[in-house]
Amino acid sequence: QDQSRTEWDVIVVGSGAGAMTSAVVAADQGLSVLVVEKSEKFGGTSAISGGGIWIPNNHYFAAKGGKDSYDKALQYILAAGGGKADETKVRAYLDHAPEMIKYLEEKSRVRYAVAEKYPDYYQHLPGALPGGRSLDPELFDTSTLGDELENLRRPSPSTLLMGRIAWTARDAHVAMARERGWRLKVLGLMLRYKFDFKWRKKSKFDRRAGLGSSLVCALRASLLDRKVPLWLKTDFRELVLDGDRVIGVRVVREGRALTLTARRGVILGAGGFEQNQALREKYLPQPTKTAWSATPPGNNTGAALEAGMAAGAATDLLEWAWWAPTIAVVGEDKPRGVFAERAFPGAIVVNSLGKRFCNEAQGYLEFGDAMYKDRDATGGKNVPAWCIFDAHFRFNYAMGPLMPAQIMPDSRLRKEWLGSVYWKADTLDELARQIDVDPAGLRETVAKMNAYASSGKDADFGRGDSVFDRYYGDVNVKPNPCLAPVQKGPFYAMRMDAGDIGTKGGLLTDAQARVVRADGTPIEGLYAIGNTSASVMGTAYPGAGATIGPAMTFGYIAAHHIAANA
Ligand code: FAD
Incomplete structure (x- = not known):
């Protein structure tokens, strides 16, 4: 009956890592949740990414005797952020990021390990660590997804060993840095893939998923566990407002226009505008091309950004992308x-x-x-x-x-x-x-x-x-x-080329992930996370996982805020 239902407590737009995290948490809070995804595949850029998340003060590092502190991390992010990182939001991030990943570890299928050797990116800044803040997904057994595996946005060959074998970022690093025993490690991975005869008969893809693929598979499986519907081929077009309050969304689902009501809130997690040439020309430095972006073609065209702006939202950092050649x-x-x-x-x-x-x-x-x-x-x-x-x-x-x-x-x-x-x-x-x-x-x-x-x-x-x-x-x-x-x-x-892995600017949000107007007042019922929102990190990329870590954390924060506020 979910297929014809038009009223939900929470509607989440997009199925990247942040969006699915918010849906998992909102469902756990007893809210009815619908996820709408424009593409015929779930996972967005998150699915083809490294899946790394940058979480200062995480429990994995602490369990290994690692030393980190809230104050060090705060000092580091503020020093890195080019004066554009808002301290209140950074504090919200530092307060909730370790809690978010502990929550997922305990309540969902998401599993991480610390990439102890992955250093923060700005080693010259105070508070930087030589490792311990970046977390790397464990491999995920995709057979548990059943038929839903067909709907996964498959990882790029470049993130797989020999274009098809799943590995963790930790394994990849051993091979790339040619650490002792790297040949044996690679051989072991290849043999594991080759001798999985049962799965080989079914698919040329590895049974296991690593990196971003592992993350989105684990989140998708967690949504299936909770019976949270995810509608593919459902294109969000506009917000529905009642006065100043957002009360729903207008979507086109497989060619049919629908108006859906969100009783408690709408969470926009629809990526940035990296796939929209006109918006790239409007906001980013020139020359710029969608074709230079390493993100999946065609989906993240900035619809959520434009809808938020039409509802009166302020924006920030629109001239920035998460650059990558x-x-x-x-x-x-x-x-x-x-x-x-x-x-x-x-x-x-x-x-x-x-x-x-x-x-x-x-x-x-x-x-x-x-x-x-x-x-x-x-x-x-x-x-x-x-x-x-x-x-x-x-x-x-x-x-x-x-x-x-x-x-x-x-x-x-x-x-x-x-x-x-x-x-x-x-x-x-x-x-x-x-x-x-x-x-x-x-x-x-x-x-x-x-x-x-x-x-x-x-x-x-x-x-x-x-x-x-x-x-x-x-x-x-x-x-x-x-x-x-x-x-x-x-x-x-x-x-x-002057490429990117997503745009970095977007709707301005507060410490609760609420979208705000230029005067700082929140637009009731509207939340934005991931690259739909302006990055909490200002102009910086403090460490591996500094885009998905915040997307998931503010997804977690948004879901809790919706649950706590009628
Ligand atoms: P997405 O993950 O792209 O999700 C947005 C979803 O919204 C998509 O599924 C899209 O189809 C959907 N959508 C868009 N418009 C609409 C609409 N109108 N209606 C409905 N749905 C819509 N970052 C890290 O932190 N760690 C890493 O290890 C890392 N590695 C990377 C490696 C590569 C090769 C690449 C390309 C990127 C990497 N990144 C990494 C960057 C990171 O993947 C992105 O910044 C992040 O995934 C963006 O998350 P998001 O939720 O904002 O968008």
Whole structure:
């Protein structure tokens, strides 16, 4: 009877991690809940993400003897937030994030473990920790989802081992940093996949889900446990208001317009506007393209943002995205984010003058920001930027879709990738000519970097100085795990666009996740979370999981607030 029902206590728009968390918690509070999802798949960007959540003072780290404190975390976020992180909201986050994850661990199917070695991104700031705040989902057995598994937004091949095997971020790190025993670990994962004969007969996908896929599967299973309906192919269009109060939503469900009543509240968790070219041009720095975004095409077009604005909401941070450089791969529906590879020793990134413009190994938000910000300072264009590496790098390390040549030599790469995904030449000059980069600038940069590789000190940008840079370095490369010479031909180039993993600005909310007007008064009945809301982190990306952690936490807060207030 849920299919024809039009009245609910709470309507949640979107089925990302924050939205589903709010639905789980609201249902546990005895409220009737409906989740509406525009796409034919559930999970949103959250489903294809790393699923990491950044939770200061979490119980997993404490159980391992880790030391963190509320005050340290507060100091760190405020220092990182560029003056745009609101202390009241940051405090709400710090108060409730550890509670939220403990709650899910106890009451739902969500399971995490601490990624102890994953450092906060701004190691130079007070309150930063070298690890312990980022949590990584445990693998989830997707067979428990039954037929609903068909509706999962599948992870990108780039987040799977060999494009199909699930792993945790902790396992991936062991392999990428080439820690001791990494070959054995990878072999073990491959054998586990191969010998799961029963599941192999059913599907080419791994039985287990890792990363964001694990998270959204666990949340979806928790909604099924609670019999909370999730309507796919249901496109939220508008809010319904009674005077100043939001009392429902207008949706189009499989072509049919419906008005649904939300007696207690509407929670907007419909992502940002990353997939809307017009809004990107209106708000983000230029040039900008939906095609550069690593998010699923077509869904997060900012409908919730626009509806909130139409209801009188204030906004913040609309000129910001969760930047991440991306590589477009022909035949794939979205580009791949370049998170780790920039730190591998021997890959350098230059602009059209052949000059480096930042520390390649820094966090992806700062890297993306530098693609725009430092454009004028260098006098050259950083959009696109070019990642340059040599045959030694190519043999040993992955870059975007290119697996190391020792596993996948050039002869086995797809023909159409040459000249579209990667460029290759015997000399640096020839490579520069192919990609329209100044050859003299490139020669000079490479000579400098080669000298830095032997001294171990990047005198320009300090690459490899911080424990965060070194997280993705190669522990076997000395003296600096992030620096190696570029000297052995052939030479390679890959194009990096000014991409993102979602927009960062949105509806302004208060510490209870209520959407507020410019005068600070809340719009009754309306809540926003995730990338529909302006980030609690201001302009920063403090650590791995700083987008989904807040989305889930403010989802948790919103559900409790609705339950507590008639
Ligand atoms: P989403 O997860 O995208 O959910 C929004 C949902 O709303 C979607 O399902 C969408 O279809 C639906 N929707 C949109 N419009 C409507 C409408 N009109 N009506 C109904 N439904 C609608 N962040 C982290 O914190 N940790 C990580 O490890 C991490 N790794 C990442 C790795 C990759 C490769 C990428 C691309 C991103 C990563 N991110 C990570 C970023 C993170 O995934 C996103 O910022 C986050 O998932 C956004 O959550 P959300 O709930 O706002 O949006």
